[in-house]
Amino acid sequence: MATTASIHAHAAPQGFIRKYIFSLDHKVIGLQYYFLALTAVFVGMFLSLLMRIHLIWPAVSLPLVGDIKPETYLSLLTMHGTIMVFFVLTTAPQGGFGNYFLPIQIGAPDMAFPVLNMLSFWTTFIAFVILIAAFFVTGGAPLHGWTGYAPLSALPNSGPGEQLGADLWVTSIALFCVASLMGALNFITTTLDLRAKGMTLMRMPLTVWSWFITAILGLLAFGVLLSAGILLLLDRNLGTSFYVPLVVVNGQVMGHKGGSPLLWQHLFWFFGHPEVYIAILPGMGVASQLISTFSRKPIFGYKAMAYALMSIGLLGFMVWGHHMFMSGMSPYSAFAFSIMTMAIGVPSAIKTFNWLGTLWGGRIRLQTPMLFAIGFVSLFVSGGLSGPFLAQPVLDIPLHDTYFVVGHFHLIMGVAAIFGIFAATYYWFPKMFGRMMNERLGQIHFFITLAGTYAIFMPMHYLGLAGQTRRYSQFTEVAYQTKLIPLQTFMTYAAFVTIGVQLVFLFNLFWSMFKGPKASDNPWEATTLEWTTATPPPHDNFGGHTPVVYHGPYEYGVPGAAKDYIMQNDPATVTSH
């Protein structure tokens, strides 16, 4: 088992392939994850654009896909969801930034198991290729949504995309699970075992806490999805009946009998709800780190923040049933799931309160990373507030299959998490590439994206309350739905603008990589360990020595200190707390 090789058992590699392709260096692997997610997010965004165009101009023939039939719309929807949830929201914050900065922030030279880390990335990459391949096989991409509900997903003749396309989808997800398990194992071991001297758990930056908790969630959740996926593959290809009851498709009796479609839903959502937190927790960590740094104040309630992360993670495993209120579950279980779900509001409110408490009275520096961190809090609140509505079965039943739910999860899980990724990109770009990103372009990007995402996703709540159904490819047939099309039109135009401004971000990213002004080692005057090392960090992160940590991660504005901040490895005599 090569994975037992020691950390920095590998010397700095020579040659392009060992250095940039099959690298064992967590920093290179982190960038690989980041660029994979960047590719994926543009594919996913393009698919959403096609859907938005089709919703308001149903007759228009679209580039690459031609005429959109209802099933084409469903496959766009499925692939958009799958790509975004797995290959963007799970990949970028955890695989990308977590990989790059977790070892540096705890003062380690690399991840605990570098070979496993490399395998984890390349498995994710193969999973992505397999998923994209589903577009190009006979029948096209699957129709069953990112949640893959059986029996639609379990019967190859249930629709045009449900043949080979669906097999590729399940295989891709299963591989992604394996990759995520390897990643989670690495993150947990690294956090527990490789912290530098003095880096106690309660001195870890909140980003590290969030990656650590996320890894625990991934470790417990992805195995369940993997099992569920294997059962689905068996049902599809070997004639078992785990999920499929006796069904008749197109007048033809299928050979299955006795299976339970609800079994898939339980297994899927046991993974699926923690997955929501896998996407959002790293964003919370980044927001905490940035709000403290750019307010020049210690984070308000550090321990409360860490415990809130833990309790969100714990509660996240007890609420999966709230996705299934429509499935005819016992009202008693629905009640239990409902109570547990609303309980998540408590740690979430603690976090929001502490972010606001940190901002309060701070000497706020409104640079781009900070703007996105504040944007994260804004979206987290406005997306989160509709959560307690949907947590109640009586409200969820009328709202469940409407745009209300689409608006809710896009704001909180989609865009809030993406804002976390943007904040992290602007914040750590100088460390990763040694140059600064353009501040003016960053601000343009922020303000238009913030306004644009609200313009796209807020109206969805009203559409949902008005009864507009989700997953429909057009609204031209039903009178009350037709009346709502003008709002859909507005959202599509907002989407054009919002997607357009992402090109500004892309330009800023690549232009600054080569032409941006050189960054100093600590351009934001931050305190955590990644800012103590060179820019970009050397192969073993700290140039041959292991840092020793003397302080907590957010020592800003310390009375009696020479500067307004104390680095974590600064042996200054000013003691804190």
Added chain:
Amino acid sequence: MATLSPTITLKDPKLGHGGSGIHPPTVDGGGDGRDDNGFSDYGARLRRARLGTIIALVAVVMIFVALTSAYVVRRGLPVMDDRSGNYVRDWMEVNLPTALLLVNTFVLLVSSLTAEFARRQITRRVALVPVESIPGVSIGTERNFPWLPLTALLGLGFLFGQWAAWRELQDRGFALATSASSSFVYLLTATHGVHLAGGVLALLYAAITSLTRKPVEARRIVVDVTVWYWHFMALLWIYIFALLEFAR
């Protein structure tokens, strides 16, 4: 001017046991402040590998938790009878080849024992390395019973026995898709078998590297964590067997 002298490649000096890199060992090399006696990060690596193994086993447990809950749910699930329209229980008890499975269980338990002997053998060898390096000191030739290959062989024997049990099940009329119960029997045994096969590969790797000049410390880490994994696989099999036997 053309180069007249040949290029000489200088290798980085290897320091510490196991050749762990280009950096001199430091007193606080890794770990959360625990002292590793300053001479090697070998102890830290063993600890890290064990921790990683335990965490990996948590992931394996979750896979079987999911399968078990699916099993329990499906077993108690009423199913609509297509002729009468009533809800009935359609769970069909699988006629397990219990005797054969008991033999397999015995083989696996014995392999767990031999695996433990292999682990202790290599632990002892590592402990004796410093003594052997003293000039003039001979500790005699130790009995080197091939516990590792024997364990791998027993593991393969178990897998063969499971395959024979599958054949027997088929002869008794229980194929994969015959009933939900038989699907689960194949699924649980196959998932366990795949995990065990991974353990066999790791044992064979350790056995083969004993022929190469790989340092015994590095090999010990592989053997140590694989044996932990192996014991866990034996426990897991007993759990699966009990589930299939007592919750038919």
